[in-house]
Amino acid sequence: MKRDPICGMTVNPATALHAERDGETHFFCGDDCLQQFLNASAASQRAGPCVIVIFGASGDLTKRKLLPALCNLVAGGLLSEDFAIIGVGRTEWSDNDFRQQMREAIAEFATQKMDPALWTNIEQRLRYCSGSYTDPETYQRLSTMLEESNAKQHTSGNALFYLSVPPISFAPIAQQLHASGLLKEVPPVWRRLVIEKPFGHDLASARELNATLSASLAESQIFRIDHYLGKETAQNLLVFRLGNSMIEPVWNRTFIDHVEITAAESIGIEGRAAFYETAGAFRDMMQTHMLMLLALITMEPPASLSGEAVRNEKAKLLEAIRIPKPEDVMRDTVRGQYGPGEIAGKPIDGYAEEPGVSLGSTVETFAAAKLWIDNWRWAGVPFYLRTGKRLARRVTEIVVHFKSPPLSLFGGTECSPLGPNLLIMHIQPEEGITLQMRAKTPGPTIHTQAVTLDFDYSQFGKTPPTTGYEKLLYDAITGDGTLFHRSDMVEAAWKIADPILSTWASNPRKHLPIYAPGTWGPSNADQLLADDGQWWTA
Structure with missing residues (x-):
């Protein structure tokens, strides 16, 4: 038997209402006591003045x-x-x-x-x-x-x-x-x-900005915001990895074949030519949001969930990403620019025709890259990243491809192609997690089919819609830097980006295909995976 912490009554844990706080479960005699407890918990989480x-x-x-x-x-x-x-x-x-x-x-x-x-x-x-x-x-x-x-x-x-x-x-x-x-x-x-963001235009300007800021503030006072990391699924990545004993043991090169990260937009530049002409898809999305998502899902478990402990591991991971040489860039990256076309019968201007775009602009609206992490956990596992405007649909997701079983016992009995197990983390517009695996279909004979186990945030009940900035503002006010970029993380990301951008700048017209709006980008991006015997999930 347990005691209600609010009224002191003895309650039966098997039938009582309960709630958790600080890793401890508390039991209550009824709704009134439970609500008082929850109100007190909420007050304890309130930010200071x-x-x-x-x-x-x-x-x-x-x-x-x-x-x-x-x-x-x-x-x-x-x-x-x-x-x-x-x-x-x-x-x-x-x-x-x-x-x-x-x-x-x-x-x-x-x-x-x-x-x-x-x-x-x-x-x-x-x-x-x-x-x-x-x-x-x-x-x-x-x-x-x-x-x-x-x-x-x-x-x-x-x-x-x-x-x-x-x-x-x-x-x-x-x-x-x-x-x-x-x-x-x-x-x-x-x-x-x-x-x-952006935190600089290249490595040199990022270092200059960091030096200027550090002359005026301590690093602990600086919060470089990334709204992608404020999304519920992004916040859930660490919990999912480190809070489930069935996940962390297989989160390595022994069991994972490759990983995709996609951040696609169906819209164009929406009148932002002045910004986009100086940034492009790579600086806008890949150097910032996508590399930080990559760090979040691949970093080593931190010693604690303190902001500095988590950021220390992110920084180490970013430093472990292989810096591409010019020949690597030409082989392992793809860029493109959307041209004119139609979507749902509506004519669409190409990027070159957008108001404010320079004549003959070679700015990329699509970028894809194959990256490698040279550490013990991830050696030999390719990571494929892609982002772009005017793509087939708006979606941001991480797809983890597990290795296939060593022996295909059911290869001749499947109802659908016998693909690998997939773990898909949906970040936007839907937020949730899908696990794809094989199962036997009903009947006296053995036939297998791909099935999915799905989680989405509706399972927690109806939650009020948010802007995506609530968590980040709250953390900045309370001084929690976990989801914010530190100066060394910013510079490590630019060390990866600079060789890619400089190689592209040296070959402005070479390998800049025009892709139709409403597609998944240039065919070169498909070939990037096809060369390895793989394909994009979407």
């Missing part, structure tokens, strides 16, 4: 993602009751102008129905500081607002500075914040800086 300062607050990211995410955190009881939000931007707005803009944004982009009382509480905490990012007076006004917020909202002097601005402004803002004393930490007061 702080001011969230958003540079570039008049931009789309604030309206579409950041403010709705912060509202969701407030609604979920995960943000302290003592908080404030200050927007900083070049647009000449008053506090009331900013509140009106954010009110309209929430009406359009909120992922959950907004309680009017909750919004009133948030709106009165919104303030706006207008000015140039390079003008010291902007930071003097901001400093005054921070002091006023501390006095009125009791924010304890803590501040999170979120740079929702073009990369060219990262260094100037960090330098001005440092010069004005706004980044100074006097424990227990903390100050943190969040920056969006």
